[in-house]
Amino acid sequence: MIFDSFVLTNRKQNPKLCSFMAVFQHFSHTTIFTWMLVEGIHLYVKLVKVFSVRKLYITYVIIGWGFPVVIVGLIAAIRPLTYDMSKTYYKEVMCGTLKLPAEIIRTRCWLHDGEWLYKAPILTILSINVIIFVVLLRVIFTKISIKYHSNHVQKAKRGMKSVAALLPLLGVTWLLGFVAELSEIILYLFIILNSLQGLLFCIFHGLLDDQIKDSLVKSLRRTRMKILFLRDRTSTTASTASNLTIITTGPMIDEKQITGQHLPMQDVTAAGHDDSKL
Numbered sequence: 001m002i003f004d005s006f007v008l009t010n011r012k013q014n015p016k017l018c019s020f021m022a023v024f025q026h027f028s029h030t031t032i033f034t035w036m037l038v039e040g041i042h043l044y045v046k047l048v049k050v051f052s053v054r055k056l057y058i059t060y061v062i063i064g065w066g067f068p069v070v071i072v073g074l075i076a077a078i079r080p081l082t083y084d085m086s087k088t089y090y091k092e093v094m095c096g097t098l099k100l101p102a103e104i105i106r107t108r109c110w111l112h113d114g115e116w117l118y119k120a121p122i123l124t125i126l127s128i129n130v131i132i133f134v135v136l137l138r139v140i141f142t143k144i145s146i147k148y149h150s151n152h153v154q155k156a157k158r159g160m161k162s163v164a165a166l167l168p169l170l171g172v173t174w175l176l177g178f179v180a181e182l183s184e185i186i187l188y189l190f191i192i193l194n195s196l197q198g199l200l201f202c203i204f205h206g207l208l209d210d211q212i213k214d215s216l217v218k219s220l221r222r223t224r225m226k227i228l229f230l231r232d233r234t235s236t237t238a239s240t241a242s243n244l245t246i247i248t249t250g251p252m253i254d255e256k257q258i259t260g261q262h263l264p265m266q267d268v269t270a271a272g273h274d275d276s277k278l
Contacts, residue, residue, distance in 0.1 A: 015084075015086035016086075018085035019084060019086070022082075022085060022109045022110055023072060025109070026075075026118060027069070029118070029122075030067070030068040030071055030072070030122070031064065031065065033122050033174075034063055034064050034065075034125065036125065036171040037063060038063050038064045039169055039170065040128065040132040040169075041056075041060070042060065043132070043166075043169075044135065047136060047139050048136070067121075075117055081113075082112055082113070082117060083112070084112065088103060088104075089104045089112065090102060090104065091104055119178070123175075123178065129171060129172060130170075132170065133166055133167075133172055136166060137162065140162045141162075144162075161204070161208075164200065164204060165204035168200040168201045169201060169205065173190070173194055174190075174194060176190035176193070
């Protein structure tokens with residue numbers, strides 16, 4: 001936002017840079033929602049259709065990154081003034097009985113007169129995710145009812161957890177933004193729920209996920225085993241080194257005690273000469 005404000009302040013000096021910021025922000029915002037759609041499709045395939053999703057990864061990439069490129073490209077080709085930051089636009093306003101031209105004040109490098117060009121694709125994506133959300137809840141609640149047939153407390157807990165986990169993942173709470181202008185209560189709900197989206201995602205799909213918890217437990221066990229192994233290895237090495245020190249610093253053994261009494265080298269040499277004389 002700081003960079004955006006700096007570019008906007010110098011919009012007339014750098015109109016191309018401001019136009020690039022508008023295109024980039026539109027693309028990045030749309031990408032957020034297309035990847036939410038990918039997550040919804042992924043969960044639907046995994047829980048409802050129940051087959052391998054490895055072959056769909058290329059399709060996911062095309063949806064996640066390709067759709068925003070197509071949307072932004074079509075808008076730039078069909079209606080280029082949407083991203084044109086070089087022009088100053090005016091709008092007629094009524095002052096009594098007079099019509100006066102008023103300059104449209106821009107507060108950021110963003111789409112010009114293209115509110116629904118931004119909102120329409122997002123609304124379509126969120127509508128699809130709502131349908132997926134309902135289908136997934138039906139499947140999940142059916143499985144919960146079968147597993148906890150008589151335990152109503154567990155059914156309620158599991159159901160609430162499933163709803164809380166799916167809402168931030170599919171971005172359903174973003175729909176409140178389309179009606180936030182109707183009431184301040186809706187506006188505050190929209191701000192609170194979507195500001196907590198990342199935290200809720202981390203809790204329900206990170207800290208509370210069974211696969212991630214199992215992986216963390218296994219990783220901690222491996223780390224503990226490595227530490228114990230290194231500790232035992234260090235203690236064994238230290239013990240071996242201390243034994244070697246005791247051996248090398250112990251009492252010296254006399255050579256005579258090992259080989260018996262030997263003649264000095266000179267005597268042996270002399271004796272050898274005497275034998276040769278004989």
